[in-house]
Amino acid sequence: MAPQQDRPRGGRRRASHSMESVLTEAVALLDEAGEPALTFRALAQRLGGGVASIYWYVASKDELLDRATDHVIGAALADIEALPSHDDPIDDLRAMAVSLFDAIMERPWLGAYFMRNTDVQGNALRLYEKLGQQTLRLDLTARQRFHAVSAVVGVVVGSAIDLGQEPPQEVLDGAVGRDEFLGRYAQAWRELDPADFPFVHEIVDEFDGHDDIEQFRSALELTLAGLRLQAGA
Amino acid sequence: MAPQQDRPRGGRRRASHSMESVLTEAVALLDEAGEPALTFRALAQRLGGGVASIYWYVASKDELLDRATDHVIGAALADIEALPSHDDPIDDLRAMAVSLFDAIMERPWLGAYFMRNTDVQGNALRLYEKLGQQTLRLDLTARQRFHAVSAVVGVVVGSAIDLGQEPPQEVLDGAVGRDEFLGRYAQAWRELDPADFPFVHEIVDEFDGHDDIEQFRSALELTLAGLRLQAGA
DNA sequence: GCATCGTATCGAACGTTGTTCTATCGTAGC
DNA sequence: GCTACGATAGAACAACGTTCGATACGATGC
Numbered sequence: 001m002a003p004q005q006d007r008p009r010g011g012r013r014r015a016s017h018s019m020e021s022v023l024t025e026a027v028a029l030l031d032e033a034g035e036p037a038l039t040f041r042a043l044a045q046r047l048g049g050g051v052a053s054i055y056w057y058v059a060s061k062d063e064l065l066d067r068a069t070d071h072v073i074g075a076a077l078a079d080i081e082a083l084p085s086h087d088d089p090i091d092d093l094r095a096m097a098v099s100l101f102d103a104i105m106e107r108p109w110l111g112a113y114f115m116r117n118t119d120v121q122g123n124a125l126r127l128y129e130k131l132g133q134q135t136l137r138l139d140l141t142a143r144q145r146f147h148a149v150s151a152v153v154g155v156v157v158g159s160a161i162d163l164g165q166e167p168p169q170e171v172l173d174g175a176v177g178r179d180e181f182l183g184r185y186a187q188a189w190r191e192l193d194p195a196d197f198p199f200v201h202e203i204v205d206e207f208d209g210h211d212d213i214e215q216f217r218s219a220l221e222l223t224l225a226g227l228r229l230q231a232g233a
Numbered sequence: 234m235a236p237q238q239d240r241p242r243g244g245r246r247r248a249s250h251s252m253e254s255v256l257t258e259a260v261a262l263l264d265e266a267g268e269p270a271l272t273f274r275a276l277a278q279r280l281g282g283g284v285a286s287i288y289w290y291v292a293s294k295d296e297l298l299d300r301a302t303d304h305v306i307g308a309a310l311a312d313i314e315a316l317p318s319h320d321d322p323i324d325d326l327r328a329m330a331v332s333l334f335d336a337i338m339e340r341p342w343l344g345a346y347f348m349r350n351t352d353v354q355g356n357a358l359r360l361y362e363k364l365g366q367q368t369l370r371l372d373l374t375a376r377q378r379f380h381a382v383s384a385v386v387g388v389v390v391g392s393a394i395d396l397g398q399e400p401p402q403e404v405l406d407g408a409v410g411r412d413e414f415l416g417r418y419a420q421a422w423r424e425l426d427p428a429d430f431p432f433v434h435e436i437v438d439e440f441d442g443h444d445d446i447e448q449f450r451s452a453l454e455l456t457l458a459g460l461r462l463q464a465g466a
Numbered sequence: 467g468c469a470t471c472g473t474a475t476c477g478a479a480c481g482t483t484g485t486t487c488t489a490t491c492g493t494a495g496c
Numbered sequence: 497g498c499t500a501c502g503a504t505a506g507a508a509c510a511a512c513g514t515t516c517g518a519t520a521c522g523a524t525g526c
Contacts, residue, residue: 014490014503014504014505015504015505016503017503017504039482039483039484040483040484040485041482041483044505049504049505050504050505050506051484051485051505051506052485052504052505052506052507053503053504053505056502056503056504060484060485061483061484061485112345115395116398125422125433128432128433129429129430129431129432129433131432132432132433132436133431133432135432136431136432136435142435142436142438142439143436143439144451145432145435145439146439146440146448147447147448147451147452147455148455149432150392150395150448150452151388151451151456153395154387154391154452155384155387155388155391155452155456157391157394157395158387158389158390158391158394159387159391161348161390161391161394162348162383162386162387165348165349189358196362197358197362198362198366198369199361199362199365199366199368199369199382200358200361200362200365202365202369202375202378203365203375203378203379203382205375206375206376207379210379214380215379215380215383218377218380218384219380219383219384219387219388221459222380222381222455222456222460223384223388223455223456223459225458225459225462225463226454226456226457226458226462227455229458229459229462230455230458247474247476247520248475248476249474249475250474272512273512273514274511274512274513282475283476283477284477284513284514285475285477285514285515285516286474286475289473289474293513293514294512294513294514
């Protein structure tokens with residue numbers, strides 16, 4: 001038997017990364033199975049390199065998540081900047097909010113990390129700026145503008161987190177459809193005492209098989225209606 | 234030298250827990266330093282018992298988090314149910330939303346776990362019911378009522394997550410005050426190009442030293458105004 | 467009194483994670 | 497050819513969630 005070689009004859013290739021490739025693969029892992037799937041070991045394997053190499057690009061997992069978040073916010077921002085402009089600034093605000101909501105819905109993990117990342121040089125600031133520029137076209141005070149933008153972002157991210165949470169394993173597996181999943185809750189609610197839960201009984205049919213996007217749209221319309229009222233338009 | 238005894242003379246007392254004590258201590262740990270502080274080992278030490286004992290009460294950390302969340306939502310619900318009633322259902326909705334917001338602000342970790350816990354037998358359902366009952370007093374369709382409640386909850390939780398995120402370590406330590414912390418961002422923003430960031434410059438003075446609660450209140454008012462408009466009152 | 471059974475507890479161990487340490491490779495500049 | 501430095505990597509560490517097997521405690525049946 002030939003003696004084992006410490007190094008294979010061909011010599012194992014050293015991997016060569018880049019900030020771009022690290023973030024791209026990190027996002028890919030997050031997209032596939034959420035935050036628990038993003039481990040340094042899984043990421044290193046994807047990159048074909050060692051675990052410690054990643055630490056040359058980021059100082060910690062927190063920073064990796066921050067940079068990955070900013071990375072995809074950049075893409076969402078590009079979508080928003082490509083949007084056509086309307087006469088009515090509130091129509092623009094709505095279009096931007098919907099676009100942002102769609103981006104977060106495609107990446108359920110994004111919502112949770114969206115907020116804690118208001119870094120000054122980040123894309124989040126540019127996003128705020130883009131939304132805020134629409135409020136400059138409305139007859140509002142500076143304070144009202146400040147509050148309006150955070151209200152719109154709050155509705156988007158609040159809804160996205162609420163609606164985009166990972167469904168239980170059985171739905172992800174495809175073993176149980178989303179409608180059936182909702183239906184179970186609906187059924188349980190129908191069996192509650194109507195005297196104790198009049199509201200739940202009132203809306204259970206609406207809940208059963210409801211559309212997430214419509215729910216968000218509705219919340220957004222309430223905020224925009226309030227804003228329009230405030231602007232006196 | 235006396236021979237070592239395997240068991241100390243007095244016999245080490247076995248700890249005796251209860252679901253209540255486990256949840257209470259778990260919440261105490263969460264309150265002190267957020268989710269990372271809640272480890273099974275730290276919790277066991279608090280309870281004066283072993284690590285594995287906790288698994289008799291909960292099957293996993295996820296379940297522990299869920300039960301702890303439901304535990305404090307129960308307290309928040311009690312506060313809300315103790316609220317005096319107004320003639321105007323929207324005033325009631327506002328009071329409830331503010332009360333809920335306050336409860337979440339006192340526990341920054343709560344916001345993140347609030348959503349993923351719409352268990353049927355949970356306090357979250359009772360909370361939805363309580364909010365929803367106010368919409369029954371408004372002239373709305375069932376679908377509008379359903380959307381109204383999720384909009385209000387979305388504003389509350391969205392704002393709470395946004396505003397309640399743990400500030401960086403230096404602020405927690407008290408080394409840097411909150412105002413100074415905000416001021417740094419404000420200063421950095423003031424140095425941006427006004428041509429590229431007109432909105433940021435417009436609101437930077439509002440942001441500097443702003444009050445979180447007022448920001449939430451403002452977002453809530455927009456939604457409630459939209460709701461009032463929808464109800465035609 | 468004694469065996470029995472289900473409840474409740476505990477220490478030790480396992481596998482995985484983020485992170486650090488130390489050593490090494492490869493290339494640009496001299 | 498040598499050096500300096502940017503970049504990579506394997507091995508080790510501490511901490512975490514979780515599991516396992518053993519064991520104490522109290523009530524129950526005889």
